[in-house]
Amino acid sequence: MHEFGIAQGILDIVRAHVPPDQASAVREVRLRIGDRAGVLVESLEFCFGAAVAGSPYASAVLAVDRVSGDDLQVVHVELDEDAEVGA
Amino acid sequence: MSVITIERKVLEKNDAIAARNRQLFAEARLFAVNVVSSPGAGKTSLLEQTIHRLKGRVRVSVVEGDVQTDLDAQRVASYGAPVVQIVTNGGCHLEAPLVRDALGSLDLAQTDLLVIENVGNLVCPANYDLGEAMKVVVLSTTEGDDKPLKYPAMFRNASVLVVNKIDLLPYLPCDIGALIRNAHQINPALRVFQVSCTTGAGLDDWCSWLAAQVAAVRA
Ligand SMILES: Nc1nc2c(ncn2[C@@H]2O[C@H](COP(=O)(O)OP(=O)(O)OP(=O)(O)O)[C@@H](O)[C@H]2O)c(=O)[nH]1
Ligand SMILES: [Mg+2]
Numbered sequence: 001m002h003e004f005g006i007a008q009g010i011l012d013i014v015r016a017h018v019p020p021d022q023a024s025a026v027r028e029v030r031l032r033i034g035d036r037a038g039v040l041v042e043s044l045e046f047c048f049g050a051a052v053a054g055s056p057y058a059s060a061v062l063a064v065d066r067v068s069g070d071d072l073q074v075v076h077v078e079l080d081e082d083a084e085v086g087a
Numbered sequence: 088m089s090v091i092t093i094e095r096k097v098l099e100k101n102d103a104i105a106a107r108n109r110q111l112f113a114e115a116r117l118f119a120v121n122v123v124s125s126p127g128a129g130k131t132s133l134l135e136q137t138i139h140r141l142k143g144r145v146r147v148s149v150v151e152g153d154v155q156t157d158l159d160a161q162r163v164a165s166y167g168a169p170v171v172q173i174v175t176n177g178g179c180h181l182e183a184p185l186v187r188d189a190l191g192s193l194d195l196a197q198t199d200l201l202v203i204e205n206v207g208n209l210v211c212p213a214n215y216d217l218g219e220a221m222k223v224v225v226l227s228t229t230e231g232d233d234k235p236l237k238y239p240a241m242f243r244n245a246s247v248l249v250v251n252k253i254d255l256l257p258y259l260p261c262d263i264g265a266l267i268r269n270a271h272q273i274n275p276a277l278r279v280f281q282v283s284c285t286t287g288a289g290l291d292d293w294c295s296w297l298a299a300q301v302a303a304v305r306a
Contacts, residue, residue, distance in 0.1 A: 002179050002211050009097045017093050027088070031097075036240055038214040070214065070240075074093045081089055 003040060006072070007047035013074045014057065023056030028078040031062055034069035041066070101215055105183035108190070108218025115195035118297075118304045119203065121181075121219035123241060125234075126207030128227040129251040131159045132284035133293075134202055138166040140294045141200070145301050148198040150189050152181040152206045159204060169193055180211035183218060199301045213240040220300070221246035228252045228259055232266035235273050242273040247280070249293065254283040 014029055029048075033039055045062050052058050065075065096102065112119045122130045131151075138147050149170040151160040160172040171192040173185050186203060195201070203219060205212040213222075224245040226234055229252055235242045242248065248270050256263060263281065270277050280296070282289035 005178075005182075006097055009100065012100075013093060013095050013097065017091055036243070038210060038240055072097045072214075074095050074097060076090050076092045076094075079089045079091065 003043040004047040004051070006039060007044060007051040010048060010062075010074055011051050011055075011057065014060065014077055018077060018079070020056070022079055024059060025079040025081065026057055026060040026077050027080050028063045029060050030065065030075040030077070032065045032067055032071050032073045032075050034067050034071040036068075036070040037072040038070075039072060098214070101183045104187055105216035105218040108183055108187055110218075111190065111195060112201065112218060112220070115198060116305050117195060117198045117201050118301045119201040119217075119219045120247075121203045121205060121212070121217050121222045122225060123205045123209070123212045123222055123245070124207060124225035124227075125209040125230060128207070128225045128230065129284050130204050130207070130225050131162055133225060133249060133251060133282070134163055134204060135166050136284050136287070136290050137202070137294055137297065138163065138168045140290060141298060142167070145298055146197060146199045148193045148195075148201050150181075150186060150193070150201070150203040152185070152204055154178065154206055169198075175206060179206060179208050180215050181205050181217055182215050186217045199305065200297065209234070209238040209241050213244050220304075223247040223249060225249045225251050226266070226270075228255050228261045228263065228266075232262045232269060235266070235270040239273045242270050242277065245274070245277065247278045250279065250281045251284060253281050253288060254286045 018026055041064050048062050052060050124130050147168045149163045149168050151170055151172045153159055154175055157172040160170045163170045171189045173189050203217055222245040224241050267279055280289055280293045282293055
């Protein structure tokens with residue numbers, strides 16, 4: 001069980017791509033997870049929620065595309081523009 | 088809504104550091120193996136026997152990964168090999184940065200064979216590259232012949248299967264033929280050794296093969 005470390009890794013990647021002033025506009029973080037990636041999606045969602053709680057990214061939730069293989073990738077993030085300014 | 092495209096591997100940091108570890112191993116011209124198994128399959132026992140049998144022929148150094156304690160490191164040290172302990176404090180597998188930090192305590196230039204004993208766990212270590220040349224999975228006969236099917240990732244990602252505790256076969260329902268067939272069903276390329284760290288059976292074959300891998304890297 002290492003989903004917390006993976007959740008942290010996902011958050012690091014999101015941080016690297018989303019300017020700090022848009023952090024609270026992040027709604028969806030889309031992942032591609034293979035059936036051989038060794039990741040329990042439910043557990044990862046729980047850990048990600050814990051990782052972002054109390055942070056500027058608290059409104060981010062995971063959306064998962066399940067594929068075959070060992071992929072474990074961050075595909076994209078969706079921002080709610082209306083929430084961006086001064087949020 | 089606006090979308091920022093990312094397309095990055097979550098484990099890319101681990102993989103980048105693993106690649107650097109691999110580079111270090113290449114520069115030192117050493118052969119590195121990542122030994123994985125469930126708890127108690129016999130990783131440390133295999134390591135002790137291997138160090139003992141290769142003494143004077145192959146210089147072995149060891150990275151020991153454990154959730155708690157340095158008991159395995161003490162066992163290995165008593166066989167005369169340089170060893171550095173990583174305690175993961177609950178972590179279920181080793182990651183490349185932990186190994187990189189541990190390497191600072193070893194003299195890689197004086198090492199022919201680096202053995203990394205992973206945390207006892209047949210699931211999590213499968214997905215973490217440490218920079219090794221190959222993963223060696225140890226499966227003991229007491230665990231049952233169905234385990235390659237139940238934990239396929241580890242058998243798929245390993246290059247070598249060491250079936251340990253064959254001395255116990257007369258007392259167990261384990262069908263070693265089925266065990267090996269199951270392993271080959273998951274990964275037809277797996278090289279298989281059947282050993283007993285207690286009686287010494289099969290260990291000469293295993294050590295000869297290891298010595299040949301080391302020689303190939305140093306040639
Ligand atoms: N009968 C028998 N017992 C063995 C054999 N190899 C190891 N053992 C015993 O199995 C137990 C576990 O062996 P270890 O070498 O500590 O196993 P390990 O995989 O390093 O364990 P962890 O590091 O805790 O995951 C010990 O009591 C060993 O003496 C074998 O070939 N035959
Ligand atoms: Mg051990």
